[in-house]
Amino acid sequence: MLKPNITKNTEVSSNQKHNQSPFKLARKRFLRNKLAIAGIAVLILFILAALFAPLLTQHDPTKGDLMLIEKPPSSEHLLGTDSSGRDNFARLIYGARISLTVGFSAMLFTLLIGVITGALAGYYGGKVDNLIMRAADLMLALPFLVLALTIIAILEKVTVGIFVAVIAITSWPTLTRIVRGAFLSLREQEFILGARAIGATDIRIIFKHFIPNAIGPIIVNATLLMATMIIVESALSFIGMGIPQPTPTWGNMISEAQNIRILRDHPEAWVPPGLAILLTVLAINFIGDGLRDTFDPKSNRR
Amino acid sequence: MTKQNKNIADSPILNVRNIKKYFPIKGGVFKRTIGHLKAVDDISLSINKGETLGIVGESGSGKSTLGRVILKLIDATEGSILYKDTNITSMKRNQFRPYRRNMQMVFQDPFGSLNSKMSVAELVEEPLLVQTSLSKKERQEKAIEFIEKVGLRAEDRLKYPHEFSGGQRQRISIARALITNPEFIVCDEPVSALDISIQAQVLNLMKDLQEELGLTYLFIAHDLSVVKHISDRVAVMYLGKIVEIAPTSTLFKEPAHPYTQALLASIPTLNKKKTDEPTVKLKGDIPSPANPPSGCAFRTRCPFAHERCEKETPVLATQGVQHEVACHLLDGQDDVPIATKSDPTLKKISKA
Numbered sequence: 001m002l003k004p005n006i007t008k009n010t011e012v013s014s015n016q017k018h019n020q021s022p023f024k025l026a027r028k029r030f031l032r033n034k035l036a037i038a039g040i041a042v043l044i045l046f047i048l049a050a051l052f053a054p055l056l057t058q059h060d061p062t063k064g065d066l067m068l069i070e071k072p073p074s075s076e077h078l079l080g081t082d083s084s085g086r087d088n089f090a091r092l093i094y095g096a097r098i099s100l101t102v103g104f105s106a107m108l109f110t111l112l113i114g115v116i117t118g119a120l121a122g123y124y125g126g127k128v129d130n131l132i133m134r135a136a137d138l139m140l141a142l143p144f145l146v147l148a149l150t151i152i153a154i155l156e157k158v159t160v161g162i163f164v165a166v167i168a169i170t171s172w173p174t175l176t177r178i179v180r181g182a183f184l185s186l187r188e189q190e191f192i193l194g195a196r197a198i199g200a201t202d203i204r205i206i207f208k209h210f211i212p213n214a215i216g217p218i219i220v221n222a223t224l225l226m227a228t229m230i231i232v233e234s235a236l237s238f239i240g241m242g243i244p245q246p247t248p249t250w251g252n253m254i255s256e257a258q259n260i261r262i263l264r265d266h267p268e269a270w271v272p273p274g275l276a277i278l279l280t281v282l283a284i285n286f287i288g289d290g291l292r293d294t295f296d297p298k299s300n301r302r
Numbered sequence: 303m304t305k306q307n308k309n310i311a312d313s314p315i316l317n318v319r320n321i322k323k324y325f326p327i328k329g330g331v332f333k334r335t336i337g338h339l340k341a342v343d344d345i346s347l348s349i350n351k352g353e354t355l356g357i358v359g360e361s362g363s364g365k366s367t368l369g370r371v372i373l374k375l376i377d378a379t380e381g382s383i384l385y386k387d388t389n390i391t392s393m394k395r396n397q398f399r400p401y402r403r404n405m406q407m408v409f410q411d412p413f414g415s416l417n418s419k420m421s422v423a424e425l426v427e428e429p430l431l432v433q434t435s436l437s438k439k440e441r442q443e444k445a446i447e448f449i450e451k452v453g454l455r456a457e458d459r460l461k462y463p464h465e466f467s468g469g470q471r472q473r474i475s476i477a478r479a480l481i482t483n484p485e486f487i488v489c490d491e492p493v494s495a496l497d498i499s500i501q502a503q504v505l506n507l508m509k510d511l512q513e514e515l516g517l518t519y520l521f522i523a524h525d526l527s528v529v530k531h532i533s534d535r536v537a538v539m540y541l542g543k544i545v546e547i548a549p550t551s552t553l554f555k556e557p558a559h560p561y562t563q564a565l566l567a568s569i570p571t572l573n574k575k576k577t578d579e580p581t582v583k584l585k586g587d588i589p590s591p592a593n594p595p596s597g598c599a600f601r602t603r604c605p606f607a608h609e610r611c612e613k614e615t616p617v618l619a620t621q622g623v624q625h626e627v628a629c630h631l632l633d634g635q636d637d638v639p640i641a642t643k644s645d646p647t648l649k650k651i652s653k654a
Contacts, residue, residue, distance in 0.1 A: 022419050022464065191418075198432055199402035294358075302626075
């Protein structure tokens with residue numbers, strides 16, 4: 001017979017206010033980070049502008065008026081028109097749609113590939129690990145931009161979907177390595193052995209035990225990846241290898257500045273998209289840094 | 303050799319025969335196997351229903367590996383494990399899964415053995431979720447029953463591991479191990495990471511639970527006083543081998559193997575009587591299990607080592623009731639006197 005042990009148990013914890021899950025604690029820490037909150041505010045502003053673009057301007061960002069080429073700012077065209085007579089302001093806010101979509105979906109796609117390959121490599125090890133990591137090494141050995149350029153050059157028509165796929169296929173190895181590394185360090189922990197000791201399946205161990213404990217570095221890197229993706233889109237569009245005209249993207253707008261006359265006389269055409277890229281990337285990076293501080297094991301008292 | 307023909311009345315719940323676990327050591331450019339680390343080297347033992355078998359040994363003696371091999375968390379290199387006469391050694395993972403209900407484990411590190419992202423309720427219910435088809439409500443009821451059984455409060459189930467102390471976490475681990483009503487539990491140093499006052503609480507809890515639920519424990523520890531407190535029988539391991547196995551009282555009263563004697567002599571006591579009785583003292587470290595000494599593994603540190611120890615590996619031989627020892631000194635084939643108190647080597651060591 002077991003005596004009611006509660007009475008003699010002297011180590012029952014002191015009364016705690018409420019039960020805080022590790023995620024709630026992390027969120028609390030994150031919300032204390034002012035820069036990260038500013039980043040989120042800026043990003044939300046851009047997202048709202050992109051979503052409500054039709055309400056902010058009546059102009060069609062893809063249709064040009066050849067009678068109105070390279071006009072300076074006016075009440076009709078807030079940021080003037082470009083070399084094809086398209087409204088720059090309309091292109092800027094519609095461009096936010098494309099740039100943010102490309103950044104976000106490329107990040108998601110990369111995350112999907114990276115987490116699956118990284119999880120397989122880190123969990124199973126051995127031959128699976130070798131195969132995946134050698135493939136990753138191969139991809140990393142090729143310069144990213146050149147590889148992306150080559151694939152785009154081979155493809156005849158580049159749509160947003162294809163563009164996202166190209167970026168994701170060329171940039172997954174970084175994330176794979178991070179996920180694999182996190183899995184390898186977790187694999188040695190006793191709670192993973194404990195999960196195996198109760199007879200949990202591989203799927204359950206990966207999704208219930210590995211991923212929640214590796215979520216920190218995954219989220220941080222995914223966020224920073226999104227910033228990189230936006231820059232990559234702009235860079236490729238700038239040299240005319242991105243999403244083709246007349247689709248408005250920030251990179252496409254900056255490529256106008258390749259013309260020395262526009263560069264000199266019409267800063268209103270290329271400064272706003274440049275600033276938009278700068279602010280977005282900066283905002284995302286601040287969010288990423290905030291998340292990194294949140295998940296940092298040193299600040300995470302267990 | 304092994305414990306056969308003994309206590310046929312108490313049927314063994316677990317029978318381990320000549321189990322070996324060699325970890326390959328890879329090296330060179332092509333990662334070839336260049337050697338083996340003999341973590342568990344030819345161990346046979348049996349555990350009867352309801353008893354506690356303690357396993358003691360220094361760090362690196364292979365006790366944890368033995369526990370993990372028995373629960374098939376690591377595959378054995380050779381040998382067989384019989385659970386209630388069913389050979390579980392070669393079972394595939396999926397085949398063995400239902401058996402895990404009956405064979406559970408409590409881990410050493412209370413801070414590493416609980417997933418910090420899961421609440422106590424999730425942690426304690428997880429074995430039921432994996433092993434049974436109970437409904438959510440039934441699982442919850444059972445979890446509360448066991449959380450209270452290990453001395454925590456039902457309200458604690460909504461908390462997360464970081465809100466608990468080491469001893470409380472170990473209670474959670476125990477609840478998690480017990481919830482599927484297992485018969486056999488491997489306790490891998492369950493109290494060695496706890497404060498001494500908490501150790502006693504957890505040990506007593508485990509003892510009470512054993513009585514109430516009829517559990518069988520394989521209790522791994524390096525702390526002899528802990529083992530003495532909880533075990534019915536004790537096996538002493540050295541470099542992957544069992545050197546002595548005996549009922550607890552016998553082992554602590556009449557240790558026969560020089561290594562056991564040295565271990566017992568190393569227990570610090572508060573008021574040690576100054577006696578002339580020399581004690582065996584250990585010098586140096588345990589040799590690497592990758593490159594164990596020839597013959598008797600203990601000979602490099604044994605004050606009684608002689609020629610034969612170098613050439614011949616001693617095997618477990620009956621020494622008394624349920625008492626088996628693997629030492630050349632005790633089989634009477636040598637001129638060397640049995641653990642002589644007059645041995646000049648011993649005197650010298652004991653003075654040092």
